[in-house]
Amino acid sequence: MILIVGLGNGVTNKIEDTFEEMGSNVITAAAYMQTSSKHIEYDGLEELVAQDDNITKFSPYVITNVNVRVERKERTITVIGVSSSYLSIRNREIEYGRNIEYIDEKREQRVCLIGNHTIKKLFGEKTPIEEVVGKNVRINGTLFKVIGVLNELSTSSFSTEDDLFLIPYTVAQKEFAQKYITTFYFSYLDKESAKTATDVIDKYYYQVFKDADDYIIVDAQSIMDSMNETIDTIKMVLIAIAGISLLVGGIGIMNIMLVSVTERTREIGIRKAIGADKRDVLMQFIIEAITTSGLGGVLGILLGIFLTNTVSKAFEIRGDVGIAAILIASGISTFIGIIFGYLPANKAANLHPIDALRYE
Numbered sequence: 001m002i003l004i005v006g007l008g009n010g011v012t013n014k015i016e017d018t019f020e021e022m023g024s025n026v027i028t029a030a031a032y033m034q035t036s037s038k039h040i041e042y043d044g045l046e047e048l049v050a051q052d053d054n055i056t057k058f059s060p061y062v063i064t065n066v067n068v069r070v071e072r073k074e075r076t077i078t079v080i081g082v083s084s085s086y087l088s089i090r091n092r093e094i095e096y097g098r099n100i101e102y103i104d105e106k107r108e109q110r111v112c113l114i115g116n117h118t119i120k121k122l123f124g125e126k127t128p129i130e131e132v133v134g135k136n137v138r139i140n141g142t143l144f145k146v147i148g149v150l151n152e153l154s155t156s157s158f159s160t161e162d163d164l165f166l167i168p169y170t171v172a173q174k175e176f177a178q179k180y181i182t183t184f185y186f187s188y189l190d191k192e193s194a195k196t197a198t199d200v201i202d203k204y205y206y207q208v209f210k211d212a213d214d215y216i217i218v219d220a221q222s223i224m225d226s227m228n229e230t231i232d233t234i235k236m237v238l239i240a241i242a243g244i245s246l247l248v249g250g251i252g253i254m255n256i257m258l259v260s261v262t263e264r265t266r267e268i269g270i271r272k273a274i275g276a277d278k279r280d281v282l283m284q285f286i287i288e289a290i291t292t293s294g295l296g297g298v299l300g301i302l303l304g305i306f307l308t309n310t311v312s313k314a315f316e317i318r319g320d321v322g323i324a325a326i327l328i329a330s331g332i333s334t335f336i337g338i339i340f341g342y343l344p345a346n347k348a349a350n351l352h353p354i355d356a357l358r359y360e
Contacts, residue, residue: 001242001329002304002321003311008235010312010319012228025194026089026220027186029201031209034180038209045184045204052200054193059086061183062172068165069138070122077118079139079165081172087113087150089187092161097133097148105168110144112137115164116152139167142175194221246332249296250340257289257344265351272353282349289341290334297333301326 031040042060049055062081067074084100087093094113104111114122119132129149136143144167153161169181188197198219205215261268268281305321312319 001239001246001332002301002325003307004235004238004242005325006304006308006319006321007311007317008231008238009322010308010315010317012231013318013320025188025190027188027194027198027201028183028218028220029186029205029215030183030217031180031205031215032182033214034182038214039180040184040205040208042181044208048200048204049186052197054188054197055200056187056189057085057089058184058186059083059089060169060181061086061185062169062176062178062181063183064172064176064178066140066176068122070135073122075121077121077165078163079112079167079172081169081176082166083169085187086166086185089185093151094148095151096129097146099148100166100168105170108170108174109168110142110171111147111168112139112144113148113150113164113166114146115150115162117163118165119149121163139175191221194219246336250293250336253289253293253337254340254343256292257285257341258347260288261285261344261348264348268348268351269353272351278349281351282345285345285348286338286341289345290337293333293337293341294330297330300333301329304329 029040034040045058049058059082064079065076066079068077068079069075082100083105084102087099095116097113100111100113103109114132116129119127119129122137123132123135132146132149135146137146138144150162150164150166167175172178173181186197186201188194198217202212202217205217206212209215271281308319308321
C-alpha cells in the first residue's frame with residue numbers, strides 16, 4: 001500500500017510538473033474550418049483580451065513541417081509561428097539571445113528561436129549555443145536569422161518541448177500561405193479565473209461561428225484535474241486489491257496465534273492456576289498479535305519507502321509517500337492485529353485451568 005500511494009503521488013506530481021513547465025494556466029482554442037465570413041481575427045482577440053481582466057495574454061499558433069537547411073545539412077523540422085507573448089504563456093525562457101518582439105511581427109522579420117535539441121539536429125551535438133545565435137538558416141530556401149535559444153526543459157532526446165523552431169506568426173502565415181490562423185493560446189490569471197476566461201473565449205468564438213461544433217476550447221487545468229481524478233481512481237482500485245493481501249496476512253496471524261495457543265496450553269493453565277483471570281490471558285495474546293502485526297507493518301513501511309524511492313529515481317518522478325499514508329498503514333496493521341488476534345486470544349482466555357494443566 002505504501003508503494004502504491006507513493007508511486008501514485010509520484011505520477012500525479014509528474015503530471016503537475018509537466019503542465020507547470022508548459023504553462024498550467026493555458027487555454028487552447030482551435031477552429032476546424034474558417035471562411036471569409038466566419039474566421040477569427042487577431043485584432044478581435046486583442047480587443048477581447050484588453051476588455052477582460054481574467055485573460056492576460058494570447059498568441060497565435062501556426063504550425064507546419066518544412067525543410068530547414070544549415071550549410072549542407074538539411075532536416076525536416078516542425079516550424080511554429082507565434083507572437084512575442086507565446087513564451088510567457090507557455091512558461092518558457094530565453095537561455096541566450098532575445099525573444100521575438102512586436103516589431104518583428106509587424107515588419108515580418110525573418111528571425112527564429114530554436115530549442116536545444118533543434119541545435120543538435122541542425123548544427124551538431126557539440127555546438128555551443130553562443131555560436132548559434134546570429135547564424136542564418138534556410139526555410140524552404142528563405143534565409144532566417146537565429147536570434148535566441150530556448151531554455152532546456154529535459155535532457156531526454158524525445159522531449160518535444162526542446163525540439164522547437166519558432167518564427168513570427170505573420171511570417172509563418174506568409175511563408176506557409178495560411179490565410180487564417182486556426183489555433184490560439186490564451187493565458188489566464190489563476191485557477192479561480194479559469195472557468196470565467198474559458199466562458200469568455202467560448203462566447204466570442206460562438207458569436208463568430210454560430211455553431212459550437214466548428215471549434216474546440218480546452219483548458220489545461222481541467223485536463224490536469226481529469227487526469228489526476230483518473231490516477232486517484234486507479235490508485236484506489238490498486239489499494240483495494242492490496243487490501244486483499246492484508247486480509248490474507250491477517251488470517252496468517254490468526255493461524256499463527258491459534259498454533260501458539262495450542263502449544264502454550266499448559267503455560268496458560270499454570271497462569272490461571274496462580275491467579276491470572278480471563279482478562280489477563282486475553283490481553284496477553286491480543287498484545288502478542290498486535291506486536292506481530294505491528295512489527296510486520298513497520299518492516300512493510302520501511303520496505304515500501306525504500307521501493308518507492310528506488311522506483312521514483314529509476315523513472316525520474318517525485319514519489320511521495322506522505323505522513324498520512326504511513327499513519328494509515330500503521331493503523332491498519334494494528335487493527336488487523338486486534339481483529340485477527342481476538343479469536344485465538346479468546347480461545348486461550350476461555351481455557352479451564354484443570355483442562356489446560358492436563359494438556360500433554
